Amino acid sequence: MNRLKCSIGSIEFNNPIFTASGTFGYGNDLPEFVDMSRLGAIVTKSITYEPRVGNPPPRVVETPSGMLNSIGLANVGIRIFIKDIIPLYENIDTKIIVNIAGSTNGEYIKVLKELESVSTDIVGYEINISCPNVEFGGMELGVDAKLSNKLITELRKHTEKLLFVKLTPNVTDITIIAKAVEDAGADAISAINTVVGMGIDIGKRKPTIYKTYAGLSGPAIKPIALAMIHKISKVVSIPIIGIGGIVNYKNVIEFLLAGATAVQIGTANFRNPNAGIVIIDELNKYLKENGISRYSELIGKLDLYE
Amino acid sequence: MNRLKCSIGSIEFNNPIFTASGTFGYGNDLPEFVDMSRLGAIVTKSITYEPRVGNPPPRVVETPSGMLNSIGLANVGIRIFIKDIIPLYENIDTKIIVNIAGSTNGEYIKVLKELESVSTDIVGYEINISCPNVEFGGMELGVDAKLSNKLITELRKHTEKLLFVKLTPNVTDITIIAKAVEDAGADAISAINTVVGMGIDIGKRKPTIYKTYAGLSGPAIKPIALAMIHKISKVVSIPIIGIGGIVNYKNVIEFLLAGATAVQIGTANFRNPNAGIVIIDELNKYLKENGISRYSELIGKLDLYE
Amino acid sequence: MIIDKSDIIENTQIAEGIWRMVFKSVEIADRYLGAGQFVSVLTDDNWEHPIRRPMSIADVNEDKISIIYKVFGSVTQALTKLKSKDYIDVLGPIGNTFNVDYDTFYPILIGGGIGLSPILNLSKCLVQKGISITTIIGAKTSKEHFLQHNPNKNMFLSTDDGTIGINGTVIDALNIVLKGVKNPKIFACGPEPMLFSIQKILEEKSIPAQFSVESYMACGVGFCQGCVIPKKQNNEYYLVCKDGPVFEANEVKFE
């Protein structure tokens, strides 16, 4: 019995534990001890049209129960991705979701079209409209419901594959953006991306990250993520992929109860590249011990006080 | 030599270490071992017009490097505050700032006027337009620049005492609100209040806090607070009181470098009611050892990479 | 009340998942008022767990203070790692005490689960004064007990699975004990459902009682307003850390 079978749109995933964009590479270059076929899916690092070298160091730093990063969307660009990396996916049977980022609507569309033009085993796309570390495609796009709706409506026209939209928490009311992208035809909402933060090195009197502002992730932001997912779940009917500070199976159950259909593991992969797989095993054990035959019974099963 | 002398508006504080609203009571009922006269100032728990009993329990819970609270502005109300608590302030020489909250503009104004109508040693007010745990006076008011401007403009008319305005981080762009309240005549900006968050008890399948959503505080939010203070410091010229996750003198220096003129200690008081005083001593030692004759030399002295 | 970095004298497992820690603090012992009071501990400099953990005082012997704790989550787990010669950061003593008017009443003491600390403390105090009492301590199973069932000495254990003492809950034990005593007054500490059940029984029988209650605490000193429990008489709240932890049974409401 597979208690963890997970459906989103027309796709069946072995389980609802995915790896988060930017925290697992492209899935092609893993430590020997990671058996990625066990994962529900891998979401690639954000791909842009042109290759990007990313930001100068320092790019990452630890914070209390979290970390800041400003990688600056370093990636190989769509052409090399298609030429060198996509062919490698043929030999693996883990489901791949390609995360797409851009500086203009046109760039998102171009990347998506390039991917659609080649025959691949990719099951879908995650549209990153929430990167805190670039100007457009992050803070401008992802905080504006109209712009977000327009972009997703356009992208929807060009693909029948899964279309996830990844939202930023750096917004007064995330439910408005969630509704706007659902209306535009998104298959699922991925939330949350990192929270804008900053660190200061008092010895050097400099920011801890070159770009001054950076994205906060890890257990520190879990309460923020849970609140947002719970709020989103009240206004949309498409599935939510919960992201933010998940480090063990208990955290996964919190996200399921809050309303998530699947989750992504981010920062935890840095501590242990096997974090997702450990969590799958733990979760299975929990379900078994508690006589729960399908994990999906937990989705949204939160008993509010009032 | 007092390296820590701190001026805000027309008031001189002994040092820039204040206690944050809701984390130190009214300053009248302290553990015996706390010598509050050492503190730069005490900001009282939020006072409303009518007494409030607050929310049902559970009201507080720990999170990774932080905590959630939804107290619901439990307080004695302005009349009892004036009758029973203000007289006690006569016997102490710590500076007192009264934090004011309300459900309507009218309520804020009424509370302020009541306080103005009695002769007190209070040096100023902190206007809480950012409580995540009530409807108005929190999420509606504090995220709207026009409403915030209107309220502060009105309050400004009724007092010549210090007027701090306490901002919420739960907003797309905090600088807009900061500018709006500066324009309205605020003497200083206090930032940040708590970040909206949520916890889930997977055993009970219930939120960890009765009201579902609650306010996240503590070291977990320090990177968020620093980013916001740094951003605000670029657009306003009034002083900023930095708040969020400060637990030691190093954290204070981070906030000073980011642009804060003073700081408030919140959650750290729960772990050690003497946290502020310990920090004052540590900070003095640091300044001495580094030959810094006035702490204010550190304000905004951040050396950005670009 | 004071914060003291106290030297640990002993930290040992005494039953399944149950540990006793004894630490030395002249400062806290000096200020100690009696059974019912608690302390709040911090395991180390770790800020992953910013909040102290409240623990009832199980015994004070000169400057040696005992707590008995159950391993629940991360912090109680971390407590088990501490050894004698390590120190522990303790805030206390906090709160009020049981008020035993033993001239008028016959005291029945009830401790359920980890609520046994203040009850054992009270029990020892009363026995030392030569007052006759009955004590009931409940647990799920024998492995969680570290005391002896001894009805002759009016010490009753109960277990949900009947593996030791009375088969059933402390309520079952209480019903048995109540039959044999006159003018009882109950002093109880334990999980909310247990106190709630006792409250209902006592109301029916008009028996007075004092409860030591629990509530999630962020500060223990009255700052946070977190540790509330509803008042029975109106819609207001008590602060467990300032007004309690001991209340008259008819003052507090359980939901």
Next chain:
Amino acid sequence: MIIDKSDIIENTQIAEGIWRMVFKSVEIADRYLGAGQFVSVLTDDNWEHPIRRPMSIADVNEDKISIIYKVFGSVTQALTKLKSKDYIDVLGPIGNTFNVDYDTFYPILIGGGIGLSPILNLSKCLVQKGISITTIIGAKTSKEHFLQHNPNKNMFLSTDDGTIGINGTVIDALNIVLKGVKNPKIFACGPEPMLFSIQKILEEKSIPAQFSVESYMACGVGFCQGCVIPKKQNNEYYLVCKDGPVFEANEVKFE
């Protein structure tokens, strides 16, 4: 590369603020390729510090692996608390190795500050092979040294305050050493300013060198793209954990 919960064999202070830890890991020793490689350690289950800490391998002796660390902040402080019989969670081995073409060149090894681990490792390997080398180890003051200044054996210590060995930095020592050797190649590890200075001197003199460099790392496995160092030849970056930590001196740019 593997993650191994390794048993600690030894953890002792060897100089002021400097500790050596030896742990046992067949898994990591099996995969070890040579001096230059590092491991990344996690002190415990604490999530206040989510990120591992990279530490160069100072020695591998059968299945016993040594690291030498300096107490900087919270995690290195926590490392000092571990005792033999405790375990440590280690990811490794990570990265590439020094490539010593000792047929062509005379190796001069330079370790500054805590950069001495991979240098000591390399030094031991070369000496065991009977290759003649010169080693320079720099520190601020004698208290931070745990080795012997021994010019006869081509082992030079330097201190900024002159309390032991050569008075000055490793650069001063290098300038002295360079006078006596032909066809030198430098192998260096240390703080960025030190490597930068060496780089400038060597460029002038056209002396080849390999540097083991540092960069803030979140993962150590190529996932996070955090650990970059600028390439000298263009505006791109190397990943220290995947492409390094050892680079030809003329490949990398310091700012």
